[in-house]
Amino acid sequence: MQKTAHIIGAGISGLSAAVRLADAGYRIEVHEATQQIGGRCRSYFDAATNLVIDNGNHLLLSANHHALAYARAIGSEAGLVGPSRAKFPFCDLTTGQRWELDLGEGALPLWVFDPARRVPDTSLTDYLKLAPLAWARESQPIGDVIRCEGTLYDRLVQPLLLAALNLDPPEGSAGLAGAVVRETLLAGGKACRPLIARDGLSAVLIDPAIKHLEGKGGSVRIGHELRELAMTGERVAALKFGGNDTVALGPADAVVLAVPPRSAASLLPGLKTPTKFRAIVNAHFRIDPPVGAPPILGVVGGLVEWLFAFPQRLSVTISNGDRLIDQPREELALAIWRDICKAAGIAGEMPPWQIVRERRATFEATPEQNALRPGPVTSCKNLFLAGDWTATGLPATIEGSIRSGDRAADHVLAVRQA
Numbered sequence: 364m365q366k367t368a369h370i371i372g373a374g375i376s377g378l379s380a381a382v383r384l385a386d387a388g389y390r391i392e393v394h395e396a397t398q399q400i401g402g403r404c405r406s407y408f409d410a411a412t413n414l415v416i417d418n419g420n421h422l423l424l425s426a427n428h429h430a431l432a433y434a435r436a437i438g439s440e441a442g443l444v445g446p447s448r449a450k451f452p453f454c455d456l457t458t459g460q461r462w463e464l465d466l467g468e469g470a471l472p473l474w475v476f477d478p479a480r481r482v483p484d485t486s487l488t489d490y491l492k493l494a495p496l497a498w499a500r501e502s503q504p505i506g507d508v509i510r511c512e513g514t515l516y517d518r519l520v521q522p523l524l525l526a527a528l529n530l531d532p533p534e535g536s537a538g539l540a541g542a543v544v545r546e547t548l549l550a551g552g553k554a555c556r557p558l559i560a561r562d563g564l565s566a567v568l569i570d571p572a573i574k575h576l577e578g579k580g581g582s583v584r585i586g587h588e589l590r591e592l593a594m595t596g597e598r599v600a601a602l603k604f605g606g607n608d609t610v611a612l613g614p615a616d617a618v619v620l621a622v623p624p625r626s627a628a629s630l631l632p633g634l635k636t637p638t639k640f641r642a643i644v645n646a647h648f649r650i651d652p653p654v655g656a657p658p659i660l661g662v663v664g665g666l667v668e669w670l671f672a673f674p675q676r677l678s679v680t681i682s683n684g685d686r687l688i689d690q691p692r693e694e695l696a697l698a699i700w701r702d703i704c705k706a707a708g709i710a711g712e713m714p715p716w717q718i719v720r721e722r723r724a725t726f727e728a729t730p731e732q733n734a735l736r737p738g739p740v741t742s743c744k745n746l747f748l749a750g751d752w753t754a755t756g757l758p759a760t761i762e763g764s765i766r767s768g769d770r771a772a773d774h775v776l777a778v779r780q781a
């Protein structure tokens with residue numbers, strides 16, 4: 364008889380576990396509490412801009428091997444698009460200076476030896492001083508490992524680590540930052556090509572996964588919140604969704620719990636999870652990007668950090684955004700629009716806009732919170748954890764999420780074989 368894997372939570376972590384297990388022959392039942400699939404990685408129609416927008420601008424890199432393998436498995440790899448070479452244009456809004464970081468195409472960071480390709484006004488020695496980050500411990504704060512000031516910090520290290528960890532870098536876990544640096548900057552331009560789901564996160568990373576699962580006989584139920592895990596000895600015996608809605612598990616069935624930490628902790632009392640989170644603010648403006656606008660522009664010295672050019676839309680990302688959560692929307696939109704005009708070299712009235720503030724965008728990537736991340740294994744033999752907040756060794760990213768989903772699936776498969 365075909366075994367069933369129940370996936371709780373239809374974010375990218377749950378979907379990646381589901382796809383891997385479906386491809387290994389499991390029948391999949393995905394249970395999602397809300398009415399939308401995709402969790403923190405999804406698209407929706409926005410009436411204010413009359414456009415389909417993403418809940419957040421998401422940047423992937425060619426180093427994100429699990430994410431690319433997932434996209435390949437669901438047939439949507441071609442939807443992740445980016446320049447053929449790892450070039451990152453930047454502008455400084457305070458000085459007006461513009462530069463392009465050209466990381467090349469190789470597997471080594473040879474660009475640091477070429478003054479023309481380095482960040483302006485930086486020397487080789489500045490880059491060598493970052494070396495301790497590569498082998499730092501997760502328990503160390505970044506501020507204890509490298510000097511968080513100077514031109515290289517302001518123009519490269521700060522923007523990169525702020526985006527990757529979603530907090531002010533000095534307070535972040537040096538081990539998590541080191542993992543990012545090892546897998547990207549230290550792995551050369553080959554690993555750093557930016558990739559964007561240009562047609563939207565749902566079109567590229569979510570909808571094809573659902574189609575893939577349904578094509579293999581799986582089901583995806585929305586509005587189906589798991590309320591309780593009923594245990595018998597060391598196994599989950601049934602899933603309780605409220606009222607009489609209970610699903611009994613067969614002896615070989617498995618459960619992957621891929622919900623955010625708060626839900627996981629309430630379903631599994633005693634589970635240690637991160638308890639603090641950080642916001643990300645995204646703003647979207649309905650306007651045709653200027654001709655020749657790069658798909659992604661790094662912005663320093665302003666409120667805006669990254670400017671994305673999509674068809675009919677300019678969108679920005681501001682990480683570590685807790686300070687902006689209560690700012691009046693119109694005031695915030697105007698401040699962002701002023702930065703966009705400077706960065707993109709445009710002028711004019713503010714076009715139709717939308718601001719999306721994700722309060723709990725990521726767990727707080729400090730050493731203290733990072734230490735609270737559990738692994739995939741639980742005390743139940745048929746229950747495994749996934750999620751960007753589990754101990755992946757990476758900050759909360761799509762790559763980390765998909766790794767966690769793949770890892771949970773591999774545990775299910777290992778139990779089957781045992």
Ligand SMILES: Cc1cc2nc3c(=O)[nH]c(=O)nc-3n(C[C@H](O)[C@H](O)[C@H](O)COP(=O)(O)OP(=O)(O)OC[C@H]3O[C@@H](n4cnc5c(N)ncnc54)[C@H](O)[C@@H]3O)c2cc1C
Binds near residue numbers: 371375394404644
């Ligand atoms: C604004 C923003 C920008 C980001 N930018 C980037 C980026 O540029 N690059 C990058 O790599 N990453 C980025 N991320 C991070 C990335 O989006 C997340 O790491 C990833 O989406 C997390 O996926 P997940 O499946 O682990 O969790 P979630 O997406 O939170 O999914 C969990 C799902 O479980 C469901 N659920 C909860 N409780 C229950 C229950 N009891 N029963 C059933 N279902 C339940 C939830 O409704 C949700 O759908 C960004 C995140 C945000 C918010």
